[in-house]
Amino acid sequence: MPTIEQARPWYAGADPVHDFDHILRVYHTAERLGPPAGADMEILRAAVLLHDAEGAAPGGRGRKQHHLASAEFAERVLSAEGWPPERIAAVLHCIRAHRFRGTGEAPQTPEAQVLFDADKLDVLGAVGVARVVAYAALNGQPFFARPSEGFLAGGEKEPGEPHSAYHEFLFKLRRVQERMFTPQGRALAEERTAYLAEYFARLEREINGEI
Amino acid sequence: MPTIEQARPWYAGADPVHDFDHILRVYHTAERLGPPAGADMEILRAAVLLHDAEGAAPGGRGRKQHHLASAEFAERVLSAEGWPPERIAAVLHCIRAHRFRGTGEAPQTPEAQVLFDADKLDVLGAVGVARVVAYAALNGQPFFARPSEGFLAGGEKEPGEPHSAYHEFLFKLRRVQERMFTPQGRALAEERTAYLAEYFARLEREINGEI
Known part of the structure; x- marks a missing residue:
């Protein structure tokens, strides 16, 4: 099976948001969430190590298709290692479903649900x-900009309104907790969402000169 | 005197760490710290708006000399506005002294001490x-890497050890509070340093899987 050291070079050149440190954090979180969810840990570990292998680095096929490209890459790696087809299929399902957003392939197995939750937990909390x-900085966006009323009401930005890190929190991150599949993942997500919300509330108060 | 809108284009093209949002935050902090310190607010506001005008943008003379280059730029701007020489000198002292690190020109006047404190407060807290x-990301460094024992003991990194955001906190940011000049600045710095320390403590606990 793929090892951590085997996986490391797959992520060489990735940006600091999708780099191997992300894989390692998801790996350790999956070690916590997997056993109570009844996951097959060999399938889960392989899925974690392979889930962002293609498209995370600049020059890849792009983030939007990275789950499909990574699944194809995983199939080649695991076939070469002689994995049986049904266990390869189980890993590929995890990888394809980790980007589920209400349509497409939803996580059906314990392994896929744990990968999904562990990956999402890495956008919450202090991490x-x-x-x-970091993502905002790398894309030339500020970490804070005052959201317009239209954005607060329905996610519609005014002309010239930046997509700051705070916008991303309001638009996406604060709702990630609602999408978790495992009870343990949901409990961690709720606590980490509360921290993230407190961080941005404090950021705004500092900028307003209130503290 | 220079206005906020006059100053904005001086910072076009600056990176997200030294951009005009930084100037605005320092401006608002200086409005809080200036009156209790007995600062001449016209001198202080001019110094705030001009203090990073040269060298903050990529292609400038570089961060290490940006206080001197910005003072020269300020002299041209204020002379063209017909400021009296002694008031120009007071602004230039603020700008040159805002980068004081134990040697060189120390902040001697209330205006210079307030600019120094307000600028330093912007490296603490949630901001x-x-x-x-953001600075780490823009320089290809991770936000967290485990510091070596040598770095923890004396700031000496091992070969290949990254300079993560956490390293910068340990090496520099946690000690900034000791260098404040005004009582109000010091009080704010102590509270914001405590928050910054809590953030990194939490980051490490999340990464270690302790929470």
């Missing part, structure tokens, strides 16, 4: 603060 | 979290 800020 | 993470 989530760092990743959303 | 400080965002700026140190």
Whole structure:
């Protein structure tokens, strides 16, 4: 099966938001969530190590298709290692479903649900603060901009309104907790969402000169 | 005197860590710290708006000399506006001294001490979290890496050890509070340093799987 050291070079050149440190954090979270969810840990670990292998690095096929490209890459790796077809299929399902957003392939198995939850937990908490800020910086966006009323009401930005890290929190991150599949993942997500919300509330108060 | 709208284009093209949002935050903090320190607010506001005008943008003379280059730029701007020489000198002292690190020109006047404190407060608290993470991302460094024992003991990194945002906190940011000049600045710095320390403590606990 793929090892951590085998996986590391697959992520060389990835940006600081989707780099191997992300894989390692998801790996450790999956070690916590997998056993209570009844996951087959060999399938889960392989899925974690392979889930962002294609498209995370600049020059890949792009983030939008990275789950499909990574599944194809995983199939080649696991076939070469002689995995039986049904266990390869189980890994590929995890990888394809980790980007589920209400349509497409939903996570059906314990392994796929744990990968999904562990991956999403990495956008929350103090780690989530760092990743959303780093992502904004790398895309030339500020970490804070005052959201317009239209954005607050329905996610519609005014002309010229930046998509700051705070916008990303309001638009997406604060709702990620609602999408978790496992009870343990949901409990961690709720606590980490509360921290993330407190961070941005404090950021706004500092900028307003209230503290 | 220079206005906020006059100053905005001086910072076009600056990176998200030294951009005009930074100037605006320092401006608002200086409005809080200036009156109790007995600062001449016209001198202080001019110094705030001009203090990073040169060298903050990529292609400038570089961060290490940006206080001197910005003082020269300020002299041209204020002379063209017909400021009296002694008031120009007071602004230039603020700008040159805002980068004081134990040697060189120390902040001697209330205006210079307030600019120094307001500028340093912007590396602490929730704003400080965002700026140190953004700076690391823009320089290809991770937001977290485990510091070596040598770095913890004396700031000496091992070969290949990254300079993560956490390293910058340990090496520099946690000690900034000791360098404040005004009582109000010091009180704010202590509270914001405590928040910054809590953030990194939490980040490490999340990464270790302890929470």
